[in-house]
Amino acid sequence: MPKPDELLFALKTFTGAMLAFFISCWLGLDNPYWSMATAFIVANPYAGAMRSKAVYRFFGTLIGGTAAVVLVPNLVNAPVLLCIAMALWVAMCLYIALMDRSPRAYTFMLSGYTAGIIGFPSVTDPSHVFQTALTRCEEITLGIVCTTIIGTIILPRSIGPVLARRISSWVKPGVDWASAALAGDGESQAAREARRRLAFEATDTAMMVSQLAYDVSNMQSAVRQVTRLRMYVISLMPILSSIGQRVAELRRLDALTPKLKTVLAATDQWVQSGKADGADALLHDIQTLDHDTPDWGGLLRASLALRLEELVRISSHSRQLRRFVTEGAPPPPASPALDAEYIAITKQNRDHKLAFLSATSAAGAVLLVCALWIATGWAYGAGAAIMVAVACSFFAAQDDPAPAIAQMLRNAVIVIIGIFVYSFAILPRVVGFDELYLVLLPAGLMTGVLVSRPATFGTGMVIGAVGATQLGLGNGYHTSFVPFADSSFSLIVGLGSALILTRIVRSVGAAWSAERLMRANWRDVAAAAQAALPHDRAALTGIMMDRLGLMMPRLAAVASGADSAASGVLVDLRVGLNIIALHREQWRLPPEARRCCELIFDGIAAHYQGNARQPAPDALMHALDSAMAALMHDALAHRAALMVLSGLRSVLFPEAAPPIFQTHSQALVAE
Template structure:
């Protein structure tokens, strides 16, 4: 839990980017400088390539969102039900597209969706100023995005490439050790099984990290094609190893392992632990082919034993071929090459971009959730004539979008609400106890820097990341710094209450409509895999 120098560096960078955005927004006389500060905390990532990949699409998505608000608000402002429905459907449609797009481009659709709500709902009280408001919000958000990208790219940038190469190396090293355990016939202890399951999760994490590589400034950014080729082989290694373990156990139960197979398994295990050098792979493949040349008996009882032996050798051949490819691709990624130096096995199966799973059903449920959350917030706003009801509607839209990728977003959204309430109390002390004594920008920076750095530190630790995000985003929104001090306690309490109520309503609707749990997601993945197998059996893909 204690932050290291990398965490401190990120915290200082994100705080510096937020203060830079604030200073520029004040200098440019933008009406809501705090929007730029909050945007920095939404945009900035520890790795510079990840920040850049989001920055470009966030700018485009922001422009699309404010444009839609300008199109919808003026003609529908006198029909609040229709305007609410239009904004809710737009946000839902954009979230649906975002969840289907498994790339950094997904931020474009998500931003286009909830930015329209951010601009549209507060503008209903002054629809004649919608264009000026939309331009100002676009300028403030874009300024925050650019400051985050600038600081991330210029101040001691931490590139995606070296981190990705190190993660791939560690993953393949762990897989090599597991391979040695499988081929030696060691009984799989519970700790080993947990480690094997962790390999599957780490492969998905590496895949997610690789999506930002094309936006990186490191030498490895040219290796995006090799990463795509490596992805499929990394995933294929896991079932090949599992099937090898099954066949070794079955052959031992039937007739035992003959000396030739034992020697092969021991040599492949040694080769794998040594890092799967390509120079030795061809020799191993030739020995496997020679061991497989023996004819199959045509009658029982030896037929089944020979068939299992042949199947084991076939899987062993796959293991060596895929391991050789992984080592070659790993070396190419480390050198920053854009194409493999030698021909790869299974080029037809793993040639180029592999399609990613798209769950249309869950995307539709998420879209329905954000639509109903917006409608619920606006219904409460209209029924109570709440002056800050627009804030609740905005937060309902934003929170449903931000956590839509989780199996059960409700706990995360409720946690966000809790820490928003904590932020409101802390910001209240700062806003009414300290800021009245601040009279110049230098003093303002000294006052704001410690809490901004603390938010950045919290964001670097996975367990506290939602806390840091809630404090960084909503804390800056509640602080609402402008070019002169004009805070009023009653208005502040009302605004803070609206933030929390909007988030809680989003959590309630999400719990009713969207929360399914990991088991439901697993069942849907199994069903999708069975459909793929059926299509393959019919030779349709």
């Protein structure tokens, strides 16, 4: 049974659609049903998401209409060229949309198939294409305005509290993982589960954050703070991974000093308290730890102390930010030094190959249907071409769009049956707008309820949009079976063609996409090793963690490999961050150590250009050991470089025996 809030949303959506239809009829617009269809397409249970989508749909319609006005009159006498131009426009817009990966991408996707919606039916009468484009923009704008106004002023549902709850849900997996890492159990089942959940939550909320600026809650002005909080959480993940591995290795070597054990216990207690208070005292204890043994255990303790300091600083600031966002507490003071040194920046992965494949398959499907249209002279061929462009664009971001297109085809058949009943059994008896509202209300409520549920959102949107356009209501009721059958057949042909072409050309598996994401990370690590100048550590963290967020649901859908994938990405990220730090330090090193660094860079680049799942070569471990041995004679002066080198050895060779430095050099101490 629908819940009260679902029924309220459905009623608001349907009322907005009917209001837009009424005004369109009153204004004498050509196709008032487009206003209805737009209302269902724009509808969203959350006011912020609906308002953002409304803005993007308006501009997408404007751009697509302009493209149709430019292309159709100039190429109408060359149908083949016109079809090629339309297909290329759809492909170009789709490619740009897939490169964006934000709500703004809807503008570009819509620009592509809107040109077809306006342009293809205008081929037979190009002299009116400008009027058609203008009318279509007016109809769509009416649908946008009506549904947005009603959704905003009548008991709007804010995305702010939902996002606040999602942010609060980060706390438990973060605390669980941190506690496990501090105990040296960073690879336990509980830690892996917490790591997977935290990675998913921190990356999955990116879309909600981008819609927050359009929200109606008091969190509308907190977009920058929420974004920073996400970046803090993402930046903590490689730090927790590093802490867990170092504590485990120190326990294995029996090299945990009593004072370090005390600090680890105090840090765990502070983490579980959930409070920002006490961070300064804990930092003081960490900074006064002694690392006075010039051996592998001393290096591990010193590097662990650095990671603990980063953990406390970032956690303290993120807790203050979280209280500001979720509880309205005073905002924390700015921390430019922290942001500049440790915090990731928002950087999204862009898969050019997959985007090009999607764009090419969409263009090919459009051209195939256009060829059928031209060859047969089918009067309703334009409808099939439109549906191909729409279907190939809607689901292009999925690894395998075919199941979604098949579901859309099944929904379309159901809609056609429902429209047949309405068109020939119910609507002929309707004589006024009030009666029309009442007879359409059950279908409108059902569609609105489907839209209100995340699991059936796409189904509801398709049923509402396709149903409104197939019903084809206008100022008067005129229908006959032949146009209805032709229109329905064009809908099925268009979706069926999109499904067949997608299965042949475009469908790829989730495992294939996950592998591409993993190899993209490897390429970035290899590029960081080969770079003449150090890469940006914040950008590297941002893009690799973004890829991790994309990988997690894919691997969870095909196998139990999400745990190992998360661990692998964090290992690769730690290698990349240490490489960047080593690039910065190598110019301060003596000649022998610099030569070793070049061998290290070449070895890591070769390892990641091949198959990084294989163990790193022993020659790379020898280069790391030689570089550290060359610096141990003056360990205090080269403390930062030694931390980096020990970090690389620890992450690349976690099971290797500890190195033995043949030196009686000055001890490594914390500053």
